Amino acid sequence: MKEMRVMRAIGDIDDIYIDEAAPSEKKKALRFTAWTKYAGIAAAAVLVVGIGIFVLNMNNRIGVNEPPQTAPSAPTTTATETTDEVPDLAQAVSPFEDYETLEEAVKASGIKMSVPDSVGGFTDRRVSVIFGDLIDVTYLNGSGEDEYVIRKAKGTDDPSGDYNEYAGTKEAAVGDYKVTMKGNGGKISLAVWTDGTYAYSVMAVNSGITQAEMEEIIKNVK
Amino acid sequence: MQDEQIIELYFARNESAIAETDIKYGRYCLTVANNILRSSEDSEECKNDTYMKTWNMIPPKKPDNLRAFLGRIARNLALDMYEKMHRRKRDINSTEAILDELAEVIPDPNSDVEKISDDSELRGAINAFLGTLPEDSRKIFVRRYWYAGSVEEIAQDYGFGKSKVKMSLLRTREKLREYLESEGIAV
Structure with missing residues (x-):
């Protein structure tokens, strides 16, 4: 199908074009949000997500889910390493x-x-x-x-x-x-x-x- | 975490590379996949496949732009999944609408083109064409046809009216078709 061929070809455009058009995580203008009130909650939510991912990750390592064959088996991180840096709020959480x-x-x-x-x-x-x-x-x-x-x-x-x-x-x-x-x-x-x-x-x-x-x-x- | 550090984790075959990728770019990958698939379950699967594929590709690959690298993989996997589903006649109207729109950029088969161009020629021409566009038109085009965003989302995100977005897309498709014809590219 020719349209799919064009769609696939568009997939290979330069990185700069992909970056400049990247969707913003927030859905409306910042001036309408009680941002300061929610910033603390957002940070907490990021932490919870981070911890959740870490727990899932640990579950994988202890064999709750069989890791894929290509994945390494030896755990090398700790909780502090996983969560020592709070990621960009705008990228991680949409309020x-x-x-x-x-x-x-x-x-x-x-x-x-x-x-x-x-x-x-x-x-x-x-x-x-x-x-x-x-x-x-x-x-x-x-x-x-x-x-x-x-x-x-x-x-x-x-x-x-x-x-x-x-x-x-x-x-x-x-x-x-x-x-x-x-x-x-x-x-x-x-x-x-x-x-x-x-x-x-x-x-x-x-x-x-x-x-x-x-x-x-x-x-x-x- | 900086992208370079995440890439180093992949090179060290450290599994936390995937967790760090998920923290930083998980939502981005989901958005890219979900815009095409319109199903959170399928998009989640696509996101996880993206991580596995990334794990297998880095090393030897060392992406200059990790976000675009992940987005490209997620998009290709979502399109693969879309094609499979489409064969099973599942309803994914929004992506179908995008493909219908792209039919408009395909040069007229009767126009003066010598042969069907290969993929790299087509890719090169589209890239070069984007460089000729004003920034707003290019961003709208990429949001629609790379990210498979809806007209409503694009209008809201860029603060334009929906009619302006639709008109911009229409003009850009028309220009792209003319450009491909002038370059002798057939699809």
Whole structure:
């Protein structure tokens, strides 16, 4: 089959082209992640993976699985040698786990959540769980870019991961909650609140919205 | 661990070479395989086969670029597996779509080419062609046809719209077909 011949031939392109197009491990822009909060967990996860690999490796050596004939039989490493250097986080762990539906993300994280079907007229969305304790629902525009991000996380810390400096900050009562709203030029770009057990955030990524529009979204996030 | 140190472990026939490779490049190999196979179980098998093949190849081989070396092996093994599965009529639509797209770059058999070119000529021509492309177009092309990435993934990763990615791929395929024809390469 000729297409397969072309596909195989493409396999032999120069290394520099393979490198420059290598997929990034993270699935979205860093500025939207509460990176500092999760960096410690990521390092721990790397260590667990490292130890897991080491244990598997040891199992192989003690004959739990028969080693391949070409492999050497004498063990030569120790645990400290295997884990003495923490690998690049970006290469080893992706904090995002994507799900087809919100229901699946709820099941995976154990966090109950409901969000509007449509935000700002956008219905296409991507649902992720970040390190098991934060659900991120991102509404995408027609070009597949992020428009609105709604998050819910265990705890009371701001889960938005939005560290932009905004000119205006105010508190507003929406239903039973006291919501902190931030934005520029009278518009709201970020809203954050907590019910004491969970923290919530709504972010308008590309342009701010009115307070009334933001309140309408907040009322439909549970 | 540095790539040079990992390669030294292979040369020393030290089995931890495989564990270190897995820590550093395991996810990379899985991504390359899974983009073609779309099955985590098969990709896992492909990844493990990649390590065995690497173990058997180094030494005598001493790769300059370990990541690309592993990726190339994983990709070839995944394509082998894909072909085997395809014969068993298993459903791997996304890779089929990529192959359909590549059919567009095959020069018209009626065009003025003298003979079917050998593999090395075809490889050389594709490599030379990539060097003529602007960086963005080249990265999009390689992500689609080397890494077998989906249009959605590519758009998200590079921050382009999906339509821009599709348009770029279409133009690059067209240019590649013209380039192969102008070089007298037949597939």
